[in-house]
Amino acid sequence: MERIKTLTETTYQETQEHGGCGECQTSCQCGIANQACEN
Amino acid sequence: MIHQYKMNGYNIVVDVFSASVHVTDDLAYDAIHLLDTGMGEEEAEKALRKQHPEASDEDIRDTFLDIQELIKANKLFSKDVYQKAAGYLKQQSTVVKALCLLVAHTCNLNCSYCFASQGKFHGDAGLMSFETGKRALDFLIENSGNRRNLEVDFFGGEPLVNFDVCKQLVAYARSIEKQHNKNFRFTLTTNGVNVTDEVIEWANKECYNVVLSLDGRKEVNDRFRVDKAGHGSYDKIVPNFQKFVKARGDKNYYMRGTYSHYNTDFTKDIFHMADDLGFTELSMEPVVTDPSSPSALTEEDLPILYEQYEILAKDMLRRERDGKPITFYHYMIDLEHGPCIYKRVSGCGSGTEYMAVTAWGDLYPCHQFVSDPEYKLGDIWHGVTNTKLRDEFKECNVYSRPDCQNCWARLYCAGGCAANALHSTGDIHGTYEYGCKLFRKRMECALMMKVAEAEMAESKAASEDAE
Structure with a gap:
């Protein structure tokens, strides 16, 4: 197996520039992690 | 970290x-x-x-x-x-983008574990009038700023006890949304008793999502979910839900169950709903109740619950491999296109961009605060008059909760539920530690599934290349 395999490409830092539109669904813990960003 | x-x-x-x-x-x-x-x-x-x-x-x-x-x-x-990002969304001019309409403070079931005391929210029974609901929708539009997507949940109690008003409110919203450049998304949470062909047709046309309450196996569901005469609801609601879901096609729905100390083997309830009843979109939530209640989950239950969540994750992977996947809401995680960091630090928006409206037009931070006079924000005619309380909710984020500072999962949960925190610690900036433990376990399982799915995709691609 590979020594270290990274599953993710996007980082939170990258969403800091373009995020914050507020159009995503209200979430009730369901839970923040499961919603895809609408934009 | x-x-x-x-x-x-x-x-x-x-x-x-x-x-x-x-x-x-x-x-x-x-x-x-x-x-x-x-x-x-x-x-x-x-x-x-x-x-x-x-x-x-x-x-x-x-x-x-x-x-x-x-x-x-x-x-x-x-x-x-990201500390600066905390509060960014909420420090913008305050906009409201979602309302929970408590169209019925009454219910046709009598579930003993109901947080809303059988739909009456520890107060009087009552139904929302069309005029009050209409004013609530106008309030939402007036206070939504430039947000286009507006969400309205029909909730209770049992909202279908007041179905005519639900229909009238949707018709009203549809008649005004274009002129205001808004997109209303309605959802319905129902116990299934009053689900008729007319309800199904209406919901499938108008509701973006429906949440269907069922606790799983008959003996589990009927322990708590009973009618006024004490009879279990399973035999009545399951055929209604099956018809509803079948007619819904590929539109959103999910079965929403509650598990308690009496069924810590809750995966059996999930598998019953999937294998015996044919539902594929599933959610089972831990009961949150007075710790002295016999149904309350205990510290001794935790290892059992952890094991259950792992059993569920592994079984879901098996189902994926077999080409018959099911969805468990807490395991839906989008690693590449998930919420931005602003959303991750600021949470659900209760008390600021999301509020509950009672049948009489009073505003509360969310449906779980209704009936506590200390948490009344205002009403739909005068707006938010308790701005001090709203400001307190604006400050609700992962950085305002001391207990979150050493938690690895905080950017997946955004600090948790303010209502659960209040009920367990007396402070909306606290944390409901039992819920946190379960949340962290669910995230470990969800991330493990992502790893396994990536491996599955890789071996599938490799075998296709070999062919």
Whole structure:
């Protein structure tokens, strides 16, 4: 197996520039992690 | 901050502040752990040699080189740089984008564990009038600023007890949404008793999502979910739900169950709903109740619940391999297109951009605060008059909760539920620790599933290449 395999490409830092539109669904813990960003 | 754990044969490393998820071999897993204890690289190399005498010098050197590359790329041991983002969404001019309409403070069931005291919210029974509901929708439009997507939940009590008003309110919203450049998304949460052909047709046309309450196996569901005469609801509601879901086609729905101390083997309820009843979109939530209640979950239950969540994750992977997947809401995680960091630090928006409206037009931070006069925000005619309370909710984020500061999962949960925090600690800035423990376990399972799914996709691609 590979020594270290990274599953993710996007980082939170990258969403800091373009995020914050507020159009995503209200979430009730369901839970923040499961919603895809609408934009 | 990082979080390391082993599950289902995988070594998983989560980098908390970058969102990076790594799968490693044993050597890298232990090397990362040594660095995480605060060791310098030289010291860690020595310690790793002791732990892994079978590893060659080259392997050990390469392992640390790989780790250094990830650190340089800000994908391992990355720093927390998001404190400024906390409150960004809420410090903007206050907009409201979602309302929970409590159209019925009454219910045709009599569930003993109901947080809303059988729909009456510890107060008088009553139904929302069309005029009150209409004013609530106008209030939402007036206060929504430039937000286009507006959400309205029909909730109760049992909203279908007041179905005519639900229909009238949707018709009213549809008649005005275009002129205001808004897109109303309605959802319905129902116990299933009053689900008729007319309800199904209306909901499938108008409701973006429906939440159908069912606790799983008949004996489990009928322990709590009973009618006024004490009769279980299972035989009545299951055929209604099956008809509803079948007619719904590919539109959103999910079965929403509650598990308690009486059914800590809750995966059996999930599998019953999937295998015996044909539902594929599923959610089972831990009961939140007075710790002295016999149905309350206990510390002794935790290891059992942890095991149940792992059983569920592994079984869901099996179903995926068999081509018959099911969805469990807490395991839906989008690693690439999930919410932005602003959303992740600021949470659900209760009390600021999301509010509950009672049948009489009073505003509360969410449906779980209704009936507590201390938490009344105002009403739909005068707006939010208790601005001090709204400001307190504006400050609700992962940085305002001391207990979250050492939690690896905080950017997946955004600080948790303010209502649960209030009920368990007396403070909306507290945390409901029992819920946190279950949340962290669910996230470990969800991330493990992502690792396994990536592996499945890889081996599928490899076998296609070989052909």
